[in-house]
Amino acid sequence: MGYQIDYEAMDRILEQLAKDYQIFAPKWDRQKKNVRYGIIRSIAEVVTGRQTDFSIKEAFYPISQVMLYFRADNVEEEELKDPRKILILCRPCDINSIRRLDKIFLENGAPDYFYARLREKVVFALLECRKSFEDCFCVSMQSNITGDYAFALRLDNRDGITAAPILVQVADAAFEEYFAGAEAADFQPEFVTENKKIMHAPEISRADLKEISDLEYWKQFDDRCIGCGGCNTVCGTCSCFDTSDVLYAEGKSDGERRRVWSSCMIPTFTETAGGVRARKTPGANMRFKVFHKFYDFRARFGEDNMCVGCGRCDMRCPKDISFFDTVNGLTEEIRKMKTGGEPESK
Amino acid sequence: MIREEKMEEKKKFENMVNIMQPEPHKILHVVHETQAEFTFRVAYEDETRDGQFFMLSIPKVGEAPISVSGRGDGYVEFTIRKVGRLTQGVFDLQEGSTLFLRGPYGHWWPIEETFAGPEQNLVVISGGTGLAPVRTTLNYFYDHPDQIKSLYLIAGFKDISGVLFNEDREKWAKAEKFRTIYTLDDSDAPGFERGMVTAHIEKIPFDTFGGNYNVAIVGPPPMMHFSALECMKQGVPEDKIWVSFERKMSCAVGKCGHCKINETYVCLEGPVLHYPKAKQLFD
Numbered sequence: 001m002g003y004q005i006d007y008e009a010m011d012r013i014l015e016q017l018a019k020d021y022q023i024f025a026p027k028w029d030r031q032k033k034n035v036r037y038g039i040i041r042s043i044a045e046v047v048t049g050r051q052t053d054f055s056i057k058e059a060f061y062p063i064s065q066v067m068l069y070f071r072a073d074n075v076e077e078e079e080l081k082d083p084r085k086i087l088i089l090c091r092p093c094d095i096n097s098i099r100r101l102d103k104i105f106l107e108n109g110a111p112d113y114f115y116a117r118l119r120e121k122v123v124f125a126l127l128e129c130r131k132s133f134e135d136c137f138c139v140s141m142q143s144n145i146t147g148d149y150a151f152a153l154r155l156d157n158r159d160g161i162t163a164a165p166i167l168v169q170v171a172d173a174a175f176e177e178y179f180a181g182a183e184a185a186d187f188q189p190e191f192v193t194e195n196k197k198i199m200h201a202p203e204i205s206r207a208d209l210k211e212i213s214d215l216e217y218w219k220q221f222d223d224r225c226i227g228c229g230g231c232n233t234v235c236g237t238c239s240c241f242d243t244s245d246v247l248y249a250e251g252k253s254d255g256e257r258r259r260v261w262s263s264c265m266i267p268t269f270t271e272t273a274g275g276v277r278a279r280k281t282p283g284a285n286m287r288f289k290v291f292h293k294f295y296d297f298r299a300r301f302g303e304d305n306m307c308v309g310c311g312r313c314d315m316r317c318p319k320d321i322s323f324f325d326t327v328n329g330l331t332e333e334i335r336k337m338k339t340g341g342e343p344e345s346k
Numbered sequence: 347m348i349r350e351e352k353m354e355e356k357k358k359f360e361n362m363v364n365i366m367q368p369e370p371h372k373i374l375h376v377v378h379e380t381q382a383e384f385t386f387r388v389a390y391e392d393e394t395r396d397g398q399f400f401m402l403s404i405p406k407v408g409e410a411p412i413s414v415s416g417r418g419d420g421y422v423e424f425t426i427r428k429v430g431r432l433t434q435g436v437f438d439l440q441e442g443s444t445l446f447l448r449g450p451y452g453h454w455w456p457i458e459e460t461f462a463g464p465e466q467n468l469v470v471i472s473g474g475t476g477l478a479p480v481r482t483t484l485n486y487f488y489d490h491p492d493q494i495k496s497l498y499l500i501a502g503f504k505d506i507s508g509v510l511f512n513e514d515r516e517k518w519a520k521a522e523k524f525r526t527i528y529t530l531d532d533s534d535a536p537g538f539e540r541g542m543v544t545a546h547i548e549k550i551p552f553d554t555f556g557g558n559y560n561v562a563i564v565g566p567p568p569m570m571h572f573s574a575l576e577c578m579k580q581g582v583p584e585d586k587i588w589v590s591f592e593r594k595m596s597c598a599v600g601k602c603g604h605c606k607i608n609e610t611y612v613c614l615e616g617p618v619l620h621y622p623k624a625k626q627l628f629d
């Protein structure tokens with residue numbers, strides 16, 4: 001069913017929903033001065049005029065997550081504090097990025113308990129995304145469309161509140177009750193159909209992998225990339241973590257084992273005891289990341305590339321390294337490699 | 347996903363095990379192999395396969411992957427080299443202390459599938475602590491000599507202070523079906539040859555095996571690489587070679603990403619890998 005509804009009425013619905021759900025949406029983080037997913041109380045808090053700086057994953061895969069508590073001699077599993085489910089207002093690329101995370105956490109070996117128990121609480125509400133932002137290339141990555149949502153919202157108040165009513169499409173009948181009494185309206189969400197940026201994803205085959213890996217191309221990053229890992233942190237499809245144990249205070253018996261987001265771009269990612277690193281240079285790390293997003297994941301799980309084209313890594317890089325340009329540049333390098341450097345035939 | 351499916355999934359989830367939860371196990375016995383390598387015998391009832399590993403942990407200290415180096419009725423053994431935080435923590439424990447385990451993880455040496463057989467010969471090449479993950483296999487064939495035609499072991503150590511498993515090595519050296527070469531990188535000692543393991547590979551009579559043999563190599567990455575190359579120089583086809591990889595690991599269950607090489611997760615598809623696959627993996 002479709003509805004139209006004003007902001008006050010939507011807030012009353014959020015209030016109802018909040019009894020059963022923690023509600024996340026893109027909002028301003030005043031301290032950090034950026035836009036990220038946080039708990040909202042009012043629909044007016046939702047920032048629609050720009051992409052979020054951080055991805056959606058932190059709503060259920062926190063930056064730092066306690067797995068086990070150690071109390072005296074006991075090992076106890078961390079218990080969930082909030083019994084409510086999780087409703088996330090987000091864009092198609094974000095919903096699609098979670099499908100990628102699911103592959104790693106739920107299908108790569110046995111399912112991950114700490115991920116699964118939060119993930120299974122998640123319900124999406126689609127924030128209609130009709131107009132591409134600067135850095136997006138979701139259409140190339142086929143992540144611009146999704147049907148995985150309970151209801152969809154058109155919030156055309158891109159810069160604050162305007163008088164235009166919110167349009168709603170309820171896709172999951174169980175959510176109809178919240179909108180009972182609202183004025184009916186015809187609404188189907190639209191999706192972005194073109195971006196300014198077009199990704200020509202490289203066709204990498206197993207047979208070519210070593211040769212591509214040995215390209216001079218990767219060396220340029222040795223001087224440019226500082227290995228800060230920012231690009232991984234903001235990525236909705238990056239899943240890697242470190243685990244570490246913490247003792248609450250010296251001489252005390254309580255502590256915890258937690259996991260913290262990690263990053264394949266930081267120099268120590270592959271370091272083992274004694275300081276040996278499997279990958280030694282920023283160029284090698286960049287190659288690893290590009291392969292992961294555009295070959296390894298697809299080779300392992302099927303048709304999709306891992307990257308959803310949200311463009312956040314490009315927004316984030318302090319050294320102005322564009323992942324988009326890097327991958328497109330690789331496609332060109334591979335073409336040259338295969339044709340012996342011939343210019344592209346027009 | 348529709349709601350009913352979601353509910354189904356929830357039910358599945360309620361029975362789901364927490365794969366990161368370690369269980370306490372008693373340390374039964376500690377053997378000081380060298381200054382920096384101890385073997386810990388730990389109470390354990392379930393089955394493990396040769397070449398598998400566990401995540402060992404001490405609450406508030408950390409967790410690390412360690413291979414099974416021995417097993418028997420009601421116990422498994424770990425031979426641990428002291429190199430960092432967790433391994434130091436384990437060295438501080440004694441008989442009667444508790445060690446936390448989760449596992450076993452990973453792919454094993456294909457003993458029944460490939461290595462064993464009355465007509466089969468096995469060549470084992472190890473470097474340093476790399477002898478630990480093949481020790482159970484060596485002892486299996488020691489105890490079941492009818493399962494193998496001959497077993498050649500080249501075990502290399504840096505120097506005499508790094509030599510492991512004295513009792514086992516002596517008994518293997520005397521076993522009828524075993525031929526052993528123990529070697530120190532560049533020093534001499536009674537009972538030891540001199541030189542890297544690669545220098546001794548040419549002594550293995552591969553051409554007398556009638557094609558019925560396999561080679562298991564385990565040790566530091568360069569040692570495995572050059573040993574495999576040397577074997578192939580001696581005419582060994584690559585599909586007769588098996589290696590065991592060691593990578594940084596934080597989870598051992600395919601989630602943390604640290605052990606990944608190309609599309610392969612060493613914790614899931616390894617640590618034991620068939621060489622034709624292993625040689626395709628690169629950083």
Ligand SMILES: Cc1cc2nc3c(=O)[nH]c(=O)nc-3n(C[C@H](O)[C@H](O)[C@H](O)COP(=O)(O)OP(=O)(O)OC[C@H]3O[C@@H](n4cnc5c(N)ncnc54)[C@H](O)[C@@H]3O)c2cc1C
Binds near residue numbers: 410414
């Ligand atoms: C499959 C496998 C089997 C192994 N079997 C043995 C064995 O039988 N005996 C033995 O002495 N060692 C073995 N190792 C190496 C052992 O895991 C490391 O020496 C150990 O992790 C060091 O931990 P630490 O906390 O003492 O060192 P730190 O330097 O403090 O390391 C911190 C953490 O980094 C990770 N890490 C560091 N080095 C390694 C490494 N080499 N491999 C994997 N993760 C690492 C671990 O999660 C570790 O807890 C094995 C490694 C792997 C991958």
Ligand code: SF4
Binds near residue numbers: 231236238309314
């Ligand atoms: S790699 Fe960059 S563009 Fe692709 S999903 Fe991650 S952050 Fe978005």
Ligand code: SF4
Binds near residue numbers: 228316
């Ligand atoms: S954000 Fe930029 S500088 Fe930092 S690791 Fe990524 S590519 Fe390198």
Ligand code: FES
Binds near residue numbers: 597
């Ligand atoms: S050790 Fe974590 S993915 Fe393999």
